Amino acid sequence: MFKSDYATLARPAILPDSSNRSGLPAFASVGDVLRAYEGDDAIFVLYPKKIAAAARTFLNGFPGKVMYAVKANPHPTVLKTLWTAGVRHFDVASTREVDLVKAIAPSAKLFFMHPVKSRAAIRHAYAEGVRDFSFDCIDELHKILEETGYPGDLNLHVRLALPKGDAVMPLSGKFGADRSEAVDLLTSARPHVAMLGMTFHVGSQCLNTDDYGRALAWAREIADDAGVKIDSIDCGGGFPVAYPGMSPRPMSNYFSAIKEALAVHGFEDIQVLGEPGRALCAQGGSTLARVELRKGTDLYLNDGSYGSLFDAAQCAWKFPVKLHRSAPREADNNTAFRFFGPTCDSLDVMEGPFELPGDVEEGDWIEICHLGAYGQALASRFNGFFSETTVAVMS
Numbered sequence: 001m002f003k004s005d006y007a008t009l010a011r012p013a014i015l016p017d018s019s020n021r022s023g024l025p026a027f028a029s030v031g032d033v034l035r036a037y038e039g040d041d042a043i044f045v046l047y048p049k050k051i052a053a054a055a056r057t058f059l060n061g062f063p064g065k066v067m068y069a070v071k072a073n074p075h076p077t078v079l080k081t082l083w084t085a086g087v088r089h090f091d092v093a094s095t096r097e098v099d100l101v102k103a104i105a106p107s108a109k110l111f112f113m114h115p116v117k118s119r120a121a122i123r124h125a126y127a128e129g130v131r132d133f134s135f136d137c138i139d140e141l142h143k144i145l146e147e148t149g150y151p152g153d154l155n156l157h158v159r160l161a162l163p164k165g166d167a168v169m170p171l172s173g174k175f176g177a178d179r180s181e182a183v184d185l186l187t188s189a190r191p192h193v194a195m196l197g198m199t200f201h202v203g204s205q206c207l208n209t210d211d212y213g214r215a216l217a218w219a220r221e222i223a224d225d226a227g228v229k230i231d232s233i234d235c236g237g238g239f240p241v242a243y244p245g246m247s248p249r250p251m252s253n254y255f256s257a258i259k260e261a262l263a264v265h266g267f268e269d270i271q272v273l274g275e276p277g278r279a280l281c282a283q284g285g286s287t288l289a290r291v292e293l294r295k296g297t298d299l300y301l302n303d304g305s306y307g308s309l310f311d312a313a314q315c316a317w318k319f320p321v322k323l324h325r326s327a328p329r330e331a332d333n334n335t336a337f338r339f340f341g342p343t344c345d346s347l348d349v350m351e352g353p354f355e356l357p358g359d360v361e362e363g364d365w366i367e368i369c370h371l372g373a374y375g376q377a378l379a380s381r382f383n384g385f386f387s388e389t390t391v392a393v394m395s
């Protein structure tokens, strides 16, 4: 999509190899990306430095091992950047995620934390060296033990359902054992495992730091009821990002709330895990979408709900936006816009409202920010609209 011979361009220049370890075409700025681009699709931008910074925040502050939930953004550059920053644990949910992480970071420690797995996926993961699996019912426990041949070296994590908390997207509706089931599962699994753990997910984009403490208190009660040795506690994901209209407290508040609750509930001397997805990569990615048509305050873009803007459409999230004008113009006052995506489907609408300078016109590009998690990762090929162009911006 980019001119193959960058040397023929006076400006912009692709950055020299020394500053570009991402494996992607890398540019100094979004303006440089747009000036070089000759394609007709949206562009996904990764900011490796922001991803590395988010990783450092967790590695330095989270009171346990940091495990990246690969589903948030499985792009190889994201995985490489996290690995280089020091993330060694990865939460995978499918055979393809196992293979992807293995190919990029062969010595990464993988945890298969999807509570429902195919038998083939269990066999494959075990053969690839995965020893950590989660489950939330007795049939799944039997499946894991049968497919791995009762090896005695498994680390199994019982996924707990939680009483409802304050997450924007609850995740206990689909998975998780209730209190009495969890007690039975812990006692059934104990004789077969090397390590026995509990895991939960407070829900994605969790806005209340107390939810983690409540979940840990719940886990303590279950462990006491079961009366078996517990070796690991996994606090799951859910760590939030500041999208417009949502102002989570600083990540350090989450870390200290968790640290305190681990101590109060007697978990501080066992393995502690956390599975951030969104919080490691959301701010490290954005989408550049071009305005194909303007009708009043409606902008028709070349990316939408079937591309990277699923959450902007389905959940009406107001991602931060920036205008990149196709040609210099006088700045204008802000106006509230609605976005439409490129497909013919009437669900392909992002209500916003998105505040942009009032002079937006066809050919301008809009950068929709904080889309590094659950953005590009969700894009489909519906109606022939998709993008295969990802770039790194090194600022």
Ligand SMILES: *Cc1c(COP(=O)(O)O)cnc(C)c1O
Residues within 6 Å of the ligand: 069, 071, 072, 091, 113, 114, 201, 203, 204, 205, 236, 237, 238, 239, 275, 276, 277, 278, 279, 373
């Ligand atoms: C999706 C998921 C995560 C990551 O959640 P975030 O809200 O993005 O942090 C972690 N663990 C499990 C089991 C998940 O399904």
